[in-house]
Amino acid sequence: MNMEERLANTVRSLPPSGIRRFFDMANELKGQVISLSIGEPDFVTPWSVREAGIYSLELGNTHYSPNQGFLNLRESISRYMKNRFNLTYSPATDIVVTVGGSEAIDLCVRSLINPGDEVVIPEPCFVAYQACVWLAGGVPVSVPCTQADDFKLTPDQLEKAITPKTKLVMLGYPNNPTGAVLSRTEIQALAAVVLKHDCLVLSDELYAELTYEPAVHSSIAAVHGMHDRTVVIGGFSKAFAMTGWRIGYACGPAVLLAAMNKIHQYAIMSSPTTAQDAAIEAMNNAEQYVAPMREEYNRRRRFVVNACREAGLTCFEPLGAFYVFPDITVTGLNANDFCELFLKEEKVAIVPGHAFGVSGEGHVRISYAASMENIREAMVRLRRFVARRCEHA
Amino acid sequence: MGRKEEILSLLERNAKLTSEEIAVMIGRPIDEVEKTIANMENSQVILGYHTLVNWERTASASVTALIEVRVTPQRDMGFDHVARRIYRYPQVQSCYLMSGGFDLMVIVEDKGLKDVAMFVSEKIAPLDSVLSTRTHFVLKKYKMNGTEFNEQASDHREAVVL
Numbered sequence: 393m394n395m396e397e398r399l400a401n402t403v404r405s406l407p408p409s410g411i412r413r414f415f416d417m418a419n420e421l422k423g424q425v426i427s428l429s430i431g432e433p434d435f436v437t438p439w440s441v442r443e444a445g446i447y448s449l450e451l452g453n454t455h456y457s458p459n460q461g462f463l464n465l466r467e468s469i470s471r472y473m474k475n476r477f478n479l480t481y482s483p484a485t486d487i488v489v490t491v492g493g494s495e496a497i498d499l500c501v502r503s504l505i506n507p508g509d510e511v512v513i514p515e516p517c518f519v520a521y522q523a524c525v526w527l528a529g530g531v532p533v534s535v536p537c538t539q540a541d542d543f544k545l546t547p548d549q550l551e552k553a554i555t556p557k558t559k560l561v562m563l564g565y566p567n568n569p570t571g572a573v574l575s576r577t578e579i580q581a582l583a584a585v586v587l588k589h590d591c592l593v594l595s596d597e598l599y600a601e602l603t604y605e606p607a608v609h610s611s612i613a614a615v616h617g618m619h620d621r622t623v624v625i626g627g628f629s630k631a632f633a634m635t636g637w638r639i640g641y642a643c644g645p646a647v648l649l650a651a652m653n654k655i656h657q658y659a660i661m662s663s664p665t666t667a668q669d670a671a672i673e674a675m676n677n678a679e680q681y682v683a684p685m686r687e688e689y690n691r692r693r694r695f696v697v698n699a700c701r702e703a704g705l706t707c708f709e710p711l712g713a714f715y716v717f718p719d720i721t722v723t724g725l726n727a728n729d730f731c732e733l734f735l736k737e738e739k740v741a742i743v744p745g746h747a748f749g750v751s752g753e754g755h756v757r758i759s760y761a762a763s764m765e766n767i768r769e770a771m772v773r774l775r776r777f778v779a780r781r782c783e784h785a
Numbered sequence: 786m787g788r789k790e791e792i793l794s795l796l797e798r799n800a801k802l803t804s805e806e807i808a809v810m811i812g813r814p815i816d817e818v819e820k821t822i823a824n825m826e827n828s829q830v831i832l833g834y835h836t837l838v839n840w841e842r843t844a845s846a847s848v849t850a851l852i853e854v855r856v857t858p859q860r861d862m863g864f865d866h867v868a869r870r871i872y873r874y875p876q877v878q879s880c881y882l883m884s885g886g887f888d889l890m891v892i893v894e895d896k897g898l899k900d901v902a903m904f905v906s907e908k909i910a911p912l913d914s915v916l917s918t919r920t921h922f923v924l925k926k927y928k929m930n931g932t933e934f935n936e937q938a939s940d941h942r943e944a945v946v947l
């Protein structure tokens with residue numbers, strides 16, 4: 393029997409990750425390399441949040457929760473969204489607690505997309521967007537953003553990408569992998585185009601808590617007219633260093649959220665109960681937990697940007713998330729060769745930019761979610777490596 | 786957090802950071818950082834740069850004891866005078882005035898149990914204003930100055946996760 397042939401067409405035709413070989417290499421060398429390749433915090437979840445999870449287990453809270461998540465968690469999320477981003481969501485109807493932001497993205501796409509519907513996706517971006525659209529039978533329409541625009545989607549580009557078939561625009565800012573953050577004005581300009589063409593927006597705001605002076609995160613859902621056509625994806629993974637708990641949420645218009653909850657109910661039942669109890673503690677004292685990590689990220693961010701520039705790489709100032717996305721073309725290498733050679737010769741793992749879309753070619757993603765000691769050493773090696781390569785070039 | 790406080794909290798965690806590194810991390814010019822640090826040294830906000838040592842991992846282990854001391858405060862001088870007579874001994878690592886059941890908490894480090902005991906009975910207990918002492922020996926250090934002892938810093942994360 394040829395099992396491969398029996399797989400669903402959508403899955404078979406889903407292109408495998410372009411940097412699989414690089415993944416395997418990096419994982420083989422795991423333990424011997426400094427890894428600045430990782431898209432998750434190096435911090436452990438703050439102790440009080442972990443403790444809330446442990447306490448939940450002690451109480452014997454080991455059962456399913458309501459499908460949309462515990463009401464008190466949804467109330468906490470609602471309060472948080474109001475206080476932090478001035479967004480109003482009813483805990484009863486507008487919020488679903490999911491298994492990570494990942495599930496929320498998938499739910500939103502599956503709830504909206506009919507076969508043939510187009511979804512505009514600015515690149516470089518988180519790798520799951522295209523895959524979700526593809527699996528839902530939609531058509532991902534990639535828009536390559538450029539270094540000249542600090543990797544931000546421009547209203548012009550959006551206008552050009554929209555066709556009569558466009559249903560949804562997916563925005564991921566603060567951005568993984570570039571660290572780009574949209575200003576309020578930039579968001580308003582994009583919103584105007586969205587409104588003009590009557591599209592919907594999925595706004596992946598997983599990194600909303602991680603922006604650095606002078607940037608502040610503002611949500612497109614807060615722009616006049618956008619609240620009822622936007623799903624905001626929120627999470628705990630990045631802000632509270634809770635990747636392994638598998639919890640996140642979606643907020644948006646009630647009818648759409650009810651549809652998302654319908655899929656969630658059949659596919660997932662409910663998010664992990666322990667994680668939900670821990671997440672309540674995280675939400676209720678958010679700033680207390682986020683602030684120290686944000687300050688530490690910011691110091692590392694400045695350090696890495698400075699080191700990249702000193703090494704001779706062009707590097708725009710990333711004001712969000714925990715990534716730096718320098719241009720490595722001066723070395724004469726493409727992103728893949730750069731990363732493979734850097735891994736082999738200097739034992740540092742970083743990710744080639746094209747893994748996040750073709751316009752990432754010529755760039756690499758350096759994650760500063762790593763200890764300062766490792767970052768410092770990795771930057772010494774980066775300088776050495778780039779100098780050596782530039783001699784060759 | 787103010788600029789000074791930010792520099793202090795960085796140095797408190799890692800005194801080996803150079804002014805240059807601090808300048809990059811907080812996004813200020815080097816000479817400003819150098820000047821701020823020099824000012825804080827002069828005004829004794831920064832009192833020193835120490836190394837946190839886990840002596841247990843060396844050949845020269847020592848013992849640490851907390852000594853609770855009850856004293857009668859002295860006219861015009863309160864507790865300061867007697868505290869000074871105690872904390873001047875080099876064995877005394879720290880000395881605090883306390884609220885509650887006793888007055889001075891004296892932290893002593895010495896070569897062995899006997900040395901500490903002798904120090905207490907010969908130097909502290911006989912002082913006129915000392916009413917009583919109670920000595921507690923430290924059996925194990927779990928955490929000191931914000932640093933956890935014996936914790937292996939290792940990275941269990943997957944090498945590449947997008």
Ligand SMILES: Cc1ncc(COP(=O)(O)O)c(C=O)c1O
Pocket residue numbers: 431491492493494495518564567568596598627628629635639640947
């Ligand atoms: C932009 C972005 N969105 C969503 C996610 C998914 O996060 P989670 O499912 O852990 O909440 C990630 C994780 O890397 C991300 O970078």
